[in-house]
Amino acid sequence: MVVAGDEVRRARPSDGAALALVEALSRPGVVDGFTVTGWHHRPVDTERAIDVDQSNESVVVSGPDGGAVVKWVVRSGDGHDPAPDRVSRLVDAGFDAMPRPWGLVQWQGEARAELVAMVTELVPGARDGWEWAVEDARAYPAGSAGLEQSATEPARALGEIVARMHLGLADDVPPRADAARAAMWRDDALAGLAEARALIDGAEGERLERHADSVRATLASLGGAAGTPLVPVHGDLHVGQVLRGDDGAYRVTDFDGNPVVPGPERTALQPAATDVAGMVQSLDHVAYVVLHRTPGVDAAAVERWRQEATTIFLAAYRRTLAAAGRSALLDESLLEPLRLRQVCREYVYAGRHLPHWRYVPDRALRARYEVETDR
Template identity: 50%
Template sequence: MKPARGMTPGDADRLVAALVTGRGPSPDEQVTVWFAELAVGEREITVDQTNRSVVVGDRAIVKWLLHTDAAGHPAPDRLQALLSAGFTAMPRPWGLLHQVDPTSGALKLLAIVTEYLPGTQDGWEWAVADVRAHVRGAESGALTAPIAIGVLTAQMHVALSCTGITDATEAQAQTWYAAAGHDLAEAIALVDGDEGARLRPLESRIKESLHPISECVGTPLIDVHGDLHVGQILRTNAPYAYYVTDFDGNPLQTAVERMQRQPAARDVAGMLASLDHVGRVVIHRTPDVDEAKVVSWIAMAQEIFLDNYREELQRANAEHLLDERLLGPFQVQQECREFVYSVKHLPHWRYVPDAALPALLDRLEAPA
């Protein structure tokens, strides 16, 4: 049997060379080139479980897509839109490799090539370390990183909105509301043990918090990142610079769903939830930590992120992109998804939504 594309040693080297020439490595393949330079020498990154990622010459990363869909992939259009708008807070895209169907001429995405940023860490490393240092009284980026991420997220949304803005229809609102209800029902059905015993009494409160999703007819829709959380934010060594990565969308959705426009609030809510999750990880993994200080940081970080996101939208005259009504409901839905994900893929993770969801509901229900 012929090995899957990208599994043979030298495939990544050959793809980078093909970008330089502008010709596909094989007759039935074609490349899209945004940037290219010669680089050789492969080194696999083993932490990526969804795809196979290979560093080439410490200059580029080739991400081979192990699970493709005939319906398409969101990354090519997202990357092109960001490049066209002059957005630079991402690893520089080098190019794409598509396979061409000999009969229909249809393209299937095989690989994405981007700049390799040596020495960077993703947010599950740098943010956790920052918060640990912060609550111990040491200097860190715990309260400055949310500023940069808020600005970056707003600039990304403004850039993505350049491809067009549409309004949510009644059918779309009801589809999203039904999906949120399904996520809740699945979480209730799957989560067992002490966490399940704490989750089930929250069901009616969760349902009530999700209801605004059904009323979002007319909210602006744009192309979004689709899976935005701190793990998608790379940070360089000091002086810190931040870059957003991975425009594949939510891996648990179908290709059609991932390519659809969404409210900008979907990404914003995802980042708000993940800032909370950073705090929960610190509490869980740090002996003798002052839990109250971490909880206080969560609230401050979320406020700083959101304030700077709003301010950057205002600077771009794009305040209309954010529907504030959806932030709470989408965060609640995200916590339900975290429960489901933990049961299916990462059992030890369930402590995160177990702590985050009740606190979120209390905040949403508190008097204004």
């Protein structure tokens, strides 16, 4: 905040609050109930707002040697923010495929710790996967990029990164899900299907109704997931959470979990397949976005891109786990039901917030259950 005479107001970018926070990272410790964790520090001297709608407020701070993004948590949470633990684990593991964390500040209340702010390095020219992956998928059928450049190499990099992330997050001997946890996943997935059916009408709703029994049967198999290894997963992993910068490197971001699920679920351990299914399904969705938004596009070429990207991603992920001797972290039997759970969540998101997005889960459903000529 800013205090000027009798006036007390919330600080704005250019007031210097973000600069002061970054400076505080060079002196980690506990101050008046606030815990300051510092991993990296550079001098910064200017700050500016990021002018987009956000659930939090982000400010860019810059200096002669680069800059960072200060993300202020502006709404009091429920104490279930997984980002501090996830990022700390990855820093300790030496995981470098994320914007370099500079530090964070937490307030320790009587019952729980609340994240106040997190600072991560600014990635020059960064764009998320809903931009770069869509461009890649569009470039291949247009003939401006080959399959290796547009699908194989990015998917291989993503598969290796997600596997290394899980290796950094997982315990040496991971706990395993019990029957009650598996039943909870099943019930949550079936509730998502029920809500999707209630929200989606029109031709998309009719199609969902036609295949609802098949979807339900696949989702119900989550009830048999007792014994699967549990990991502190990313929790909201899709191509939009992967930045590609001017240097061509890929970096995973936003470790604060799925914002639409209850707080306790955001911090709960999950199967590694949760993240893997989310990423694979989002690669499918990239293809559907290109088909929907690119008049006259070669649909067969887009389908080749989709198949190559998803196949190579999974192969690279499995290969990286195997090289570390930890193939058991991925429960293959969960991939299909968790992918369908994500499809149902996309329906719900469209029904609640973005009606035109319904074409994406609708295409995903058609790809699974209807003949090729109907796609």
